Amino acid sequence: MSQTNLHPMLNIAIKAARAAGAIINRASLDVDRLTVTSKGPNDFVTEVDQAAERIIIETLLSAYPDHAILAEESGRSMGSHTSDYVWIIDPLDGTTNFIHGLPQYAVSIALAFKGKVEQAVVYDPARNDLFYATKGRGAFMNDKRLRVSKRIRLADALIGTGFPFRKGDNFKRYMKIFEELMPLCAGLRRPGAAALDLCYVAAGWYDAFFETGLHPWDVAAGSLIVTEAGGLVGNFTGEADFLYQREVLAGSPKVYAQLVPILAPYTRVITEDEAAPAGTATPAPVAPKARSTKVRAKTSTTGTDTIAPARSSSTTLTPLDVFIAETQPELVAELAAEEAAEQAAELAAEKPVFDIPLSPAAALAAAFEPMPDAEAAPAPVVTIRKPTRIKKEDMPPKEEPAPERKRSRRDDAPF
Known part of the structure; x- marks a missing residue:
């Protein structure tokens, strides 16, 4: 789909993403001079994140002032609080990579209408790759139509993921996933930018991607790009309502179906019932x-x-x-x-x-299972009788059929 025929809202999102990408590219020339602030353990923000987010919000609200905003750095402090249209923004997904000069980061912008994502843009400023999608109109990268991979065997699949890195994350449980999954697939990769990882699934470069501890702005845009490229996206149990569940699984249909039974035991719904390891932060x-x-x-x-x-x-x-x-x-x-x-x-x-x-x-x-308090019904008693052998002399004589009379010409004579 040519960028001249895009939905107007998608065009505005692309304009905002490119403006943010320009700020990021200029700052990447001298990352050592950046001011880095810690939002928490292993969670960083720079003035580049904040400047990129400001230019995105200004661009979007100048075109749609009555829309709502949900952004990583400013939350819902901007825009309307009652609109059905919500822009979900991550101005710099992969901040840690950016701080270290690793060119694996992106700008992610999605538009949700009544909770459903309808427009999506993920812009990789380091490579000038633009991924975008409109619901029902396909997914594209730089005007090239995207399709998920055609691999059907998990043994051939290359899978992207992310490692838990914040205090309180159940890292031991995540290692159990790797221990179970590694022998079954071709390899695991962890680049560090979930928005790009999802786009790589849409492009067929990954066969699947999974991660926990994610926020809506990490996955909103990438998830629509995957589904419009023919892939499936859900939580670890395969449910499609994943956006606010802090976990995501995406992939080509065949590989996705094989990963759901492997990852389902590790969903957040189950881990909430388990005691947290000693010394971890209270959620x-x-x-x-x-x-x-x-x-x-x-x-x-x-x-x-x-x-x-x-x-x-x-x-x-x-x-x-x-x-x-x-x-x-x-x-x-x-x-x-x-x-x-x-x-x-x-x-x-x-x-x-x-x-x-x-x-x-x-x-x-x-x-099919009785209640614990119910009394078990006694099993029916089945008696098997031994067959009785009848003696030959006690059997009734067989009736022999009467001999058949030979047919003669008289039988065929007319009356």
């Missing part, structure tokens, strides 16, 4: 009404535990509300205590387990 509280009680239903085939979806609360929050609550725990600490008390009261009431909706797999397992 930020989740929005109170988004919390829920998990139920484990034992399957009858493998004997392993399966997490059943939680009971929904009376107040429904959007994924964006939950994400903001996670990143701003001080706003929900008081409500979290109230919610904990409500949950304790519900558990004390000992409601039947089937009041809580189960996933299809868990419901099927529960349907």
Whole structure:
């Protein structure tokens, strides 16, 4: 698709991405003079991130002043707070690479309408590669149509990933993924910029990509580019509603399908039930009404535990509300205590387990497994009788058929 025939909103996003890329390229000529600020352990921001984000927001809001903004550095402080259109921005994905002079970073801009990404741009200023997509109109790199790889065997697949690097990340659990996956694929790569990794899946350079600990601005644009190139994107259990779940799996359809059963046991939903290792930071509280009680239903085939979806609360929050609550725990600490008390009261009431909706797999397992308190029905008694042999002399005589009379000419004579 020629850049002269693009959707107007996509054109504005490309203009903003190129403006930010120009700032990044100028700064890359002398990275040693940059002022680097730490947002947290192994999490850095420079004045380049901030300048690139400002030029992106100014460009977008000058064209669409009534749109909302969700950006890595400024959050939702800019733009409208009620619009159905939300620009999701990462001005410099791969800041650590940029600080060290490693040319593996990108500008990522996506436009979501009512929670669904419809426009996407990922710009690699170091190589001047522009990846872009409009929902339903395909994905492109520099006007060249993108297609995911055609490999169908996991043993031939090259897979991109990212390593957990922040305090509190369950690195040992991530190593278990590598231990299980490495013998099954052709190789793993970790360049350090998730937006570009997703574009590499769309271009067919990677066969798949997975990572945890991600934010919406890391994956929003790249995920649309993958799907428009014919790939699949979801969380580790294969669910498509992944944008605010802090984990992503993307790949060509065949490889994606083979990775889901491998990665599903390592999803964040399951790790929340496990005790955190000693010395790790306590995770930020989740929005109170988004919390829920998990139920484990034992399957009858493998004997392993399966997490059943939680009971929904009376107040429904959007994924964006939950994400903001996670990143701003001080706003929900008081409500979290109230919610904990409500949950304790519900558990004390000992409601039947089937009041809580189960996933299809868990419901099927529960349907064929008796309740723990139910008395097992006695097994039916089956008596097998030995066949009786009948003596030959006791058998009735066989009736021999009457001999057939020979046909004569008289039989054929007319009356």
